[in-house]
Structure formats: C-alpha cells, structure tokens
Amino acid sequence: MQVALSAKPLEQHDDVSAPxxxxxxxxxxxxxxxPFNDLLFEAQTVHRRYFDPNKVQKSRLxxxxxxGCPEDxxxxxxxxxxxxxxxxxxxxxxxxxxxxxxxARDAGASRYCMGAAWRSPKARDMESVVAMIQGVKALGMExxxxxxxxxxxxxxRLKEAGLDYYNHNIDTSxxxxxxxxxxxxxxxxxxxxxxVREAGMKVCCGGxxxxxxxxxxxxxxxxxxxxxPQHPESVPINMLIPIEGTPLAKSEPIDPxxxxxxxxxxxIMMPKSMVRLSAGRTExxxxxxxxxxxxxxxxxxxxxxxxxxxxxxxxxxxxxxGRLGLKPMEL
Ligand code: SAM
Ligand code: DTB
Ligand code: SF4
Numbered sequence: 001m002q003v004a005l006s007a008k009p010l011e012q013h014d015d016v017s018a019p020x021x022x023x024x025x026x027x028x029x030x031x032x033x034x035p036f037n038d039l040l041f042e043a044q045t046v047h048r049r050y051f052d053p054n055k056v057q058k059s060r061l062x063x064x065x066x067x068g069c070p071e072d073x074x075x076x077x078x079x080x081x082x083x084x085x086x087x088x089x090x091x092x093x094x095x096x097x098x099x100x101x102x103x104a105r106d107a108g109a110s111r112y113c114m115g116a117a118w119r120s121p122k123a124r125d126m127e128s129v130v131a132m133i134q135g136v137k138a139l140g141m142e143x144x145x146x147x148x149x150x151x152x153x154x155x156x157r158l159k160e161a162g163l164d165y166y167n168h169n170i171d172t173s174x175x176x177x178x179x180x181x182x183x184x185x186x187x188x189x190x191x192x193x194x195x196v197r198e199a200g201m202k203v204c205c206g207g208x209x210x211x212x213x214x215x216x217x218x219x220x221x222x223x224x225x226x227x228x229p230q231h232p233e234s235v236p237i238n239m240l241i242p243i244e245g246t247p248l249a250k251s252e253p254i255d256p257x258x259x260x261x262x263x264x265x266x267x268i269m270m271p272k273s274m275v276r277l278s279a280g281r282t283e284x285x286x287x288x289x290x291x292x293x294x295x296x297x298x299x300x301x302x303x304x305x306x307x308x309x310x311x312x313x314x315x316x317x318x319x320x321x322g323r324l325g326l327k328p329m330e331l
Contacts, residue, residue, distance in 0.1 A: 019270065020269075021226065021227050021231075023227055024223070025216070025219060025220055025223050028220075028223050028226075028269065029216060031269075032218070032261050032262070033215075036257065036260075036261070039261060040295055042264070043265075043268050046296065047271075047295075047298075049271060051296075051298055052329075054326055055298065055326070056321070056327075057111060057274065058109045058110060058111070058299075058317075058328050059111035059112070059299055059300070059301050060101075060107075060113070061113045061114075061301050061305075062092075062101070062112070062113070063116070063117070063307040063308060064091060064115065064116050064129075064132065065089070065091045065116035065118065066078060066087075066307070067080070067086045067089065068088030069117035069118065069119070071181065071184060072181060072182055074181065074211070074246060075180065075208060075211060075240055075243065075248045076243070077245075077246065077308045079117075082245045082246045083245040085244070086308055091116070093128075094132055097135070098132070098135040101135070101136045105141055107314065109141070110141060110329065110330060111143075111299075112136045112141045112144070113144040113165075114136075114143075114145050114146075115145070115147075116147045116148070118147055119148050119184070120148045120150065121147045121150070121154055126154065129161075130157065130158070133158065141331075142164050143165070144166070144167050144204055145158065145166060146167035149184065149189075149192045150168070150192045150195050152195045152198060152199070155198070155201065158201065165201060166201050166203065166204060167204035167234070167236070168189060168196065168203075168205055169189075169207050169208070169238075170205060170206075170207055170224060170225070171207040172207050172211060172221055173213065173217035173220035173221045173224070175220065179212075193205060197230065202232075203230070203232040203233060204234035204236060205225060206235040206278070207237065207238065208240050209238070209239055209258075210240035210251060210253055210254035210259070212252065215258065218258075218262045218265075219265060222266050225266075226270050231270040232273060235266050237259075237275065237276065237277065237278060237297070238279035239278075239281075240279075240280065241279050241282075241283075241309045241310075256284065256288040259288070260291045260292055260295050261295075263295040263297050264295035266296070267297075268296075274299050275298060276297065276298075276299040276300070277289065277299065277300050278306075279309065279311075281300065281311060282312055293324065298329065299329070300317070
C-alpha cells in the first residue's frame with residue numbers, strides 16, 4: 001500500500017523517492033496525522049531506500065565549556081539566566097578533550113560532538129577549538145561542534161580545521177520559538193546555518209519536542225528544515241529533559257507516540273539525513289526507542305552524560321542493541 005505523500009499525485013513526481021524541498025505545512029500535518037501503522041510503514045519503507053535498518057550510529061558528546069551562557073534558552077541548564085545549580089567552567093584543555101575522545105572511540109563511538117555554552121565563539125578561543133577538531137579527526141572519528149552563532153569567517157576557519165558537521169538547532173517552529181528564546185532570533189539561527197553551508201560543512205539541525213508546543217509546531221519545524229536549499233545531513237530530535245530552575249521545568253511531557261510520529265515525519269521528509277534520537281532517552285522505554293528506530297531514527301548518543309544531563313549507561317544500550325539486533329554503524 002502506498003500512502004499519498006504530497007499535494008501532487010505520486011505518479012506526477014519524476015522520481016517519487018527524490019528528496020523534496022517544497023513541502024507544505026498541510027502535507028506535513030497530513031503525514032503526522034496518518035493512522036500510526038500507515039505512517040510507520042511509510043517511514044520504514046523510505047528508511048530502507050537509503051539506510052541499513054539494523055545499523056544505528058553511536059555518537060558521543062562532550063561539553064568543552066560548560067554553563068554561564070548569556071543566552072536565555074528556556075530549556076537549558078547552562079543559561080546564566082536561570083538557577084539550575086550548574087557550576088560554570090572554563091574551556092577545557094585540548095589534551096583532556098582528546099583523551100576523552102579516544103576513550104569514546106575505544107568504546108565504539110564513531111562520531112564525536114563537542115558543545116560550548118557560548119553565544120558565539122570568541123577570537124581567543126578559536127586556536128584551542130581548531131586543535132580539538134584536528135586532534136579528534138586524527139583519531140579517525142567524525143567531528144561535530146556546537147558553539148552558538150557562527151560568523152562566515154569562523155565557519156571557514158572550522159571547515160579548514162577539518163570539522164565535518166556544525167550543530168545549530170532551530171529548536172521549534174518559528175511561531176513558538178519566541179516563547180522559548182528571546183536573546184537570539186529564529187532568523188539569526190538560519191543565518192548561522194547559511195554560514196555553515198557556505199563554508200562547505202555539513203549541517204546538523206533539529207529541535208526539541210515536549211516544550212508545550214502543539215503538533216503543528218512540530219511539523220512546521222520539520223517543514224522549515226526540509227525546505228532549506230539542502231536538507232541538513234543530520235537532524236537531532238531531542239525530547240525535553242526538564243531542568244529544575246528553568247522556565248520549562250514543569251512542562252507536560254510529550255506522549256511517546258507523538259514523539260515517534262515526529263521521527264517518522266522527519267524520516268519521510270528528509271529521507272537521506274541521519275535522524276538522531278538525541279536527548280531524553282533516559283525517560284524512554286526500550287519499546288519507545290524501538291519504535292523510534294522503526295520510524296527511521298538511526299543515531300543515538302551513548303555514554304552516561306550528554307552535555308550536562310543524564311543518558312542511559314553503555315551497558316543498558318548494549319542490552320537494547322542486543323534485544324533489537326542492532327549493530328553500530330561504522331563510518
Ligand atoms: N550553546 C550551543 C547552542 O545552543 O547553539 C550548543 C549547546 S546546546 C546545549 C545544543 C542543543 O541541545 C540545543 O539547541 C537544544 O536543542 C538541545 N538541548 C539543550 N538542553 C536541552 C534539554 N534540557 N532537553 C533537551 N534538549 C536540550
Ligand atoms: C542536540 O540537538 N542534542 C545534543 C547535541 N545537539 C549537542 C545536546 C543535548 C543536550 C541535552 C541537555 C544537556 O545535556 O545539558
Ligand atoms: Fe546557551 Fe546553548 Fe544552552 Fe542556549 S542551549 S542557553 S545557547 S548553552
């Protein structure tokens with residue numbers, strides 16, 4: 001059975017499997033609202049066109065500069081605007097970062113993501129950041145960084161250092177965005193993404209679900225991503241980890257079925273992208289995670305800490321991989 005995915009009948013598209021950049025919000029919402037089995041069948045069918053359904057990439061995160069952030073993202077433990085109780089620290093030394101990366105590689109991670117709680121990197125930090133990228137690349141891992149807003153020049157500098165991906169999330173729909181962050185605009189987020197693209201890096205961009213948004217916000221966010229001139233090669237979908245002291249600490253958790261629906265819509269609309277089941281797995285059952293993988297998620301963060309918040313222990317994930325017959329995706 002083939003579900004009609006677009007305003008045009010399927011047979012009018014030259015190549016029904018070709019990635020599209022002309023999604024309408026109505027189409028996205030229609031997908032989201034499909035009977036669950038139809039949606040998952042379609043997502044799994046699309047997934048199998050481009051990916052081995054039994055391979056999931058293991059990525060590892062490290063906070064290279066924690067806390068004291070001048071931005072006011074309402075979900076974040078690291079914003080100086082909220083009393084989350086997190087202790088701020090300075091930029092880590094390059095050698096320590098490389099030691100951590102080596103341990104992650106030896107434990108099976110093929111991708112290393114480094115995050116800093118900055119509005120944007122300062123000139124004085126760039127030398128260390130460049131050395132971190134070069135060092136992690138030399139370990140044979142894929143590299144990703146998330147350092148806040150990026151100028152065109154800084155983007156070129158990171159690209160030249162060998163950075164593969166830059167992570168900068170739009171977080172939610174344009175409409176809902178202002179309820180969550182006031183210190184930088186949705187437009188500014190998109191400008192950073194343009195700078196990353198123009199420098200020739202791959203884009204990692206996604207968002208958070210469970211911040212009190214409605215399903216239209218979720219699909220609008222995905223439409224924004226899917227209608228970029230090039231799909232982000234990497235789309236992290238986070239489930240809000242409520243942080244005490246932040247404005248979103250008491251958010252109503254998202255229904256796991258709605259979360260899986262969002263993953264499925266992301267997979268269908270951006271068929272060749274890595275869809276990353278990111279924050280929030282500690283609160284998810286194995287069954288929910290299994291549905292996320294069936295819906296097309298093909299990467300997770302491993303290790304007991306994300307940037308500042310908890311994540312399942314490695315042995316728990318090993319059991320999950322075993323139960324589901326999943327294998328780590330190699331580069
Ligand atoms: N400071 C950088 C920035 O925002 O550009 C990078 C670090 S930031 C922590 C990276 C992303 O993690 C955010 O854009 C957000 O999508 C996600 N994130 C942060 N805190 C979260 C939380 N409590 N729950 C779920 N996702 C979260
Ligand atoms: C993303 O979208 N999720 C990751 C990664 N990009 C950098 C970060 C999740 C952070 C979860 C909250 C914390 O650890 O503080
Ligand atoms: Fe700062 Fe990033 Fe947290 Fe926003 S998400 S407060 S920019 S560390």
